[in-house]
Amino acid sequence: xxxxxxxxxxxxxxxxxxxxxxxxxxxxxxxxxxxxxxxxxxxxxxxxxxxxxxxxxxxxxxxxxxxxxxxxxxxxxxxxxxxxxxxxxxxxxxxxxxxxxxxxxxxxxxxxxxxxxxxxxxxxxxxxxxxxxxxxxxxxxxxxxxxxxxxxxxxxxxxxxxxxxxxxxxxxxxxxxxxxxxxxxxxxxxxxxxxxxxxxxxxxxxxxxxxxxxxxxxxxxxxxxxxxxxxxxxxxxxxxxxxxxxxxxxxxxxxxxxxxxxxxxxxxxxxxxxxxxxxxxxxxxxxxxxxxxxxxxxxxxxxxxxxxxxxxxxxxxxxxxxxxxxxxxxxxxxxxxxxxxxxxxxxxxxxxxxxxxxxxxxxxxxxxxxxxxxxxxxxxxxxxxxxxxxxxxxxxxxxxxxxxxxxxxxxx
Amino acid sequence: xxxxxxxxxxxxxxxxxxxxxxxxxxxxxxxxxxxxxxxxxxxxxxxxxxxxxxxxxxxxxxxxxxxxxxxxxxxxxxxxxxxxxxxxxxxxxxxxxxxxxxxxxxxxxxxxxxxxxxxxxxxxxxxxxxxxxxxxxxxxxxxxxxxxxxxxxxxxxxxxxxxxxxxxxxxxxxxxxxxxxxxxxxxxxxxxxxxxxxxxxxxxxxxxxxx
Numbered sequence: 001x002x003x004x005x006x007x008x009x010x011x012x013x014x015x016x017x018x019x020x021x022x023x024x025x026x027x028x029x030x031x032x033x034x035x036x037x038x039x040x041x042x043x044x045x046x047x048x049x050x051x052x053x054x055x056x057x058x059x060x061x062x063x064x065x066x067x068x069x070x071x072x073x074x075x076x077x078x079x080x081x082x083x084x085x086x087x088x089x090x091x092x093x094x095x096x097x098x099x100x101x102x103x104x105x106x107x108x109x110x111x112x113x114x115x116x117x118x119x120x121x122x123x124x125x126x127x128x129x130x131x132x133x134x135x136x137x138x139x140x141x142x143x144x145x146x147x148x149x150x151x152x153x154x155x156x157x158x159x160x161x162x163x164x165x166x167x168x169x170x171x172x173x174x175x176x177x178x179x180x181x182x183x184x185x186x187x188x189x190x191x192x193x194x195x196x197x198x199x200x201x202x203x204x205x206x207x208x209x210x211x212x213x214x215x216x217x218x219x220x221x222x223x224x225x226x227x228x229x230x231x232x233x234x235x236x237x238x239x240x241x242x243x244x245x246x247x248x249x250x251x252x253x254x255x256x257x258x259x260x261x262x263x264x265x266x267x268x269x270x271x272x273x274x275x276x277x278x279x280x281x282x283x284x285x286x287x288x289x290x291x292x293x294x295x296x297x298x299x300x301x302x303x304x305x306x307x308x309x310x311x312x313x314x315x316x317x318x319x320x321x322x323x324x325x326x327x328x329x330x331x332x333x334x335x336x337x338x339x340x341x342x343x344x345x346x347x348x349x350x351x352x353x354x355x356x357x358x359x360x361x362x363x364x365x366x367x368x369x370x371x372x373x374x375x376x377x378x379x380x381x382x383x384x385x386x387x388x389x390x391x392x393x394x395x396x397x398x399x400x401x402x403x404x405x406x407x408x409x410x411x412x
Numbered sequence: 413x414x415x416x417x418x419x420x421x422x423x424x425x426x427x428x429x430x431x432x433x434x435x436x437x438x439x440x441x442x443x444x445x446x447x448x449x450x451x452x453x454x455x456x457x458x459x460x461x462x463x464x465x466x467x468x469x470x471x472x473x474x475x476x477x478x479x480x481x482x483x484x485x486x487x488x489x490x491x492x493x494x495x496x497x498x499x500x501x502x503x504x505x506x507x508x509x510x511x512x513x514x515x516x517x518x519x520x521x522x523x524x525x526x527x528x529x530x531x532x533x534x535x536x537x538x539x540x541x542x543x544x545x546x547x548x549x550x551x552x553x554x555x556x557x558x559x560x561x562x563x564x565x566x567x568x569x570x571x572x573x574x575x576x577x578x579x580x581x582x583x584x585x586x587x588x589x590x591x592x593x594x595x596x597x598x599x600x601x602x603x604x605x606x607x608x609x610x611x612x613x614x615x616x617x618x619x620x621x622x623x
Contacts, residue, residue, distance in 0.1 A: 013483050020478055070445070094478045100451035138452055301512040302522040302550070303414040346414075346518070353515035401413035401455045 002082055009036055009077070010087050019065045021096040025052065026062045039077045041084070046073040050093060061091075068095035097400065104143030106135070112177045114145055121388035124154055124161035125266055127337075129411050130388040131163070134395050136343055137403035138170075145176045147257075148341050148405035151183035155194045160265045162190050163409050167281055167341040169256035169308060170404075173243070174236070178229050178255030182309055185228040186261050189221045202272075214274045215326040222259075222276060222309070222325075229255050229310055256308040260295055260339055264411075270332040276325055278314055280306040282345065282355050285329075286336040286365075291358050294327050296320070299352050336412050343406035347399035372397060380412055416456045416521040417474060417510060418597055421498050423529040424463040426490035427562065432530065432581040433487045439586035443594050444480055450594075453477055456521070457597060460505065464498035466491040474509050493531040495567075496538030499546050506549050522552035526593055530559040530581055532567055543571050555596065557589060558622070565622045575622040588617075 014034050019025040031039055044054040044061070051066030075087040106116055119132040135146035147168030154161050166182040168175025193199065198217065205213050230252055237244040237251040244251050258279020265272050275283050277295030285292040298307040298320070307314055315322055345355060348367065354360040370377030376394040380387055395406050422436065440461075447453040454477055461472035465488055472482050506523060513519025525546070533539040546554070556568030559581040568575045576592075578585050595613040 015481050015483065018479055018481055092481060094448060094454065097451045097454045100449060100454065141451060299513060299519075301519055303513065303519045305519075305522065351513065351516060351518055403452060403455070 002079060005038070006079065006082065006085050009039070010085065014089055016061070016089060016091050018092040018094060020094040021065050021068050021099070023065070023096075024062075025065050026060050029054070029059050029061060036077070038079055040080050042075060042077045044073065044075060046071065050091075065093045068093045098398075101137050101141050103140045106139070106143060106145045110145070112145070112174060114149070114176055114180060116140075116146055117392070118150070119388050119392040120152070121384045122152060122154055123384070124152075124411055125159055125264075127161070127411050128384055128387075129161070129163065129409065130384065130391050131407070131409035132388065132392040132395050133407040134392070134405065136405040139405065146405050147176045147179055148343065148407040149176070149179035149183045150407055150409060151187045152409070153187045153191065155190070158194050158199065158265075160194065160199065160263060161411075162187060162261065162263045163339060163411070164259065164261035165281055165339045165341060165407055165409055166260070167258045167279060167343075167405070167407070172254050172256040174233075174254045175256050177232065178257035178310060181229045181232055181255070182225055182257050182259040185225040186221060186259070189224045190263065193217070193221070210272070211328040214328045215323060218263075218274055218276050218326050219322065223315075225259065226309060226315075229257070252310045252312075256310045258306060259309045262294070262337065262339060264337070270330050271334065273329050273331060275327045278307055278309045278325055280352070281339065281341050282352070284338045284355055285331065285334050286338065286361055287331075287334050289358065291356060291361050292329075293356050294329065296324055297352050336410055339409040341405060341407040343402070343404035344408050346404065347397070347402040368394065374398070414456060414518055414521055415458045415476075415511070416597070417458045417460065417523040419460045419462065419502055419506065419523060419525045421502060421525065421527040422461065422463045422485065423465070423493060423495075423531060424485060424487035425465040425493040425531055426488055427530055427560075428487045428581070429489050432559075433485065435581060435583040435586045436528075437484050438583055439590040440482075440485070442587055443590035444477075446591065446594050447477060447597070453594075453597065460509075461485075462498060462502055462505070463487070464494050466494060468494065468497050468501045470501070470505070474505070492534035493529065494535050495527075495529060495533035496535035496540075496542055499539060499542035499571075503542060503545050503549065522550060524597060525551045525554045526557065527554070527568070527572070528557045528559065529568070530563050532562075532564050539567070540570070546571065553596070555593075569622065577620045577622050
């Protein structure tokens with residue numbers, strides 16, 4: 001009777017919750033619930049080796065686990081009139097996820113290599129620009145490239161400023177190049193555009209005609225950018241067919257990228273702002289007591305689901321007319337203009353909808369001003385190069401579950 | 413935080429009894445140990461395990477990887493393979509569990525579905541009825557694995573984006589299959605078009621791509 005009872009206790013499956021290294025652990029030991037109410041003596045062994053103790057008052061296993069692994073801990077027990085027996089229990093201690101992340105450099109010899117991080121600053125008309133783009137933890141961990149990109153240009157003699165930000169799709173092999181071309185080709189296009197004085201048509205237009213003309217001009221730019229990516233894709237595929245062996249994929253799909261850009265100039269009547277967006281990167285204008293999203297965001301019902309510049313369908317979608325991707329507005333004044341990738345707003349705003357709420361932006365500004373775990377501060381009153389440097393530092397914030405590339409451009 | 417939900421549908425019909433089920437358990441726990449060392453998986457992966465024989469059991473409700481603590485999967489000595497019922501069950505679960513993006517909540521990564529079987533559906537009518545429904549859930553990928561000589565790839569082809577075949581359901585083969593599964597899972601949390609299916613890593617020698 002006793003013998004089979006002892007065997008039952010030893011064989012019974014008891015599951016204790018998993019712990020994690022460096023995270024306070026507490027598991028209740030309840031002999032009644034474990035169907036071991038007849039045990040008269042018990043002692044735990046093996047707990048101390050992994051940083052845990054048995055608290056006999058609270059009847060808990062507790063402490064800060066120090067060793068990860070699938071541990072076998074021993075419960076020495078006896079029933080009345082019986083010698084001591086040993087039951088083995090499994091206790092899984094997870095490693096501290098922070099300690100698991102690797103920081104492997106990307107391959108500088110790759111034909112599509114790009115610096116892991118990039119930070120820049122510039123005067124933009126009567127405003128200033130700081131921008132930083134950093135490789136995400138998931139890419140550091142695998143030694144792969146940053147897929148985000150940015151580019152900007154100041155057309156001094158014309159008074160126009162341009163900034164573009166792009167986020168290459170994590171699932172596409174050459175999206176980093178797609179994002180790079182998307183940004184650079186936008187700049188190239190407008191260089192030519194201003195060289196040919198095409199902006200005159202907008203500047204000389206009657207106020208109620210500006211929007212339509214500006215949208216038409218931006219459309220030409222986007223078409224050009226699309227063509228540039230397509231050209232690169234076709235050339236690269238012709239030279240390296242083995243790299244493009246997916247039977248259901250067009251060569252352009254290997255370069256999937258989003259794109260946002262903003263073109264602005266100050267006039268007597270205020271700032272004229274022309275913006276475009278495809279994908280899930282927002283352009284946000286922050287004023288003293290108002291926040292305005294200047295582009296439409298393509299966000300799907302699932303995480304990561306978005307639309308790309310490299311999908312020809314966006315140009316003739318009935319559901320989302322191309323026209324709705326352009327925005328033209330005149331602003332008397334503004335405090336900040338932000339362009340960012342989801343690597344920033346996912347951790348900082350959680351959902352896209354919050355990007356339109358002033359309260360969230362107040363929190364975000366406080367965060368930028370140093371109200372954060374790392375006490376990283378961006379002080380916009382400092383010299384431009386220092387602001388850029390501190391922005392780059394601020395962008396290293398830790399956020400579990402958010403490991404995407406991060407790009408943030410601020411015009412102030 | 414965005415979750416990557418992964419549903420594993422495992423055949424525990426009578427033919428799995430003995431060495432195959434033991435191999436399956438070993439391979440599964442090997443895969444979990446493997447994933448535990450991947451920080452990305454540790455922060456995002458949620459796993460659900462559903463077994464099917466003559467009945468369907470949710471042996472592990474959708475659980476985050478750090479809390480995963482599964483005891484052995486067992487199987488009856490004999491009995492039919494109710495794959496259709498399993499699909500019906502997983503359809504209900506996915507409908508109920510997956511978080512879609514809204515104004516106030518972050519959407520999950522598109523879920524993955526793996527279905528492992530060593531036989532053919534005995535409830536073929538229900539199985540075929542469920543195929544379009546399961547497909548409508550917009551999984552990032554539905555991966556089918558047919559093990560052994562008895563299972564017919566054709567059934568899985570109707571359901572899955574990818575079907576692989578294992579000649580035997582022994583320990584080595586299952587281990588390398590589940591290693592491939594974990595590599596596939598690691599591909600799951602990336603941005604992509606709203607309806608694209610993900611690219612899968614190349615399979616090891618022991619498994620053959622059918623489609």
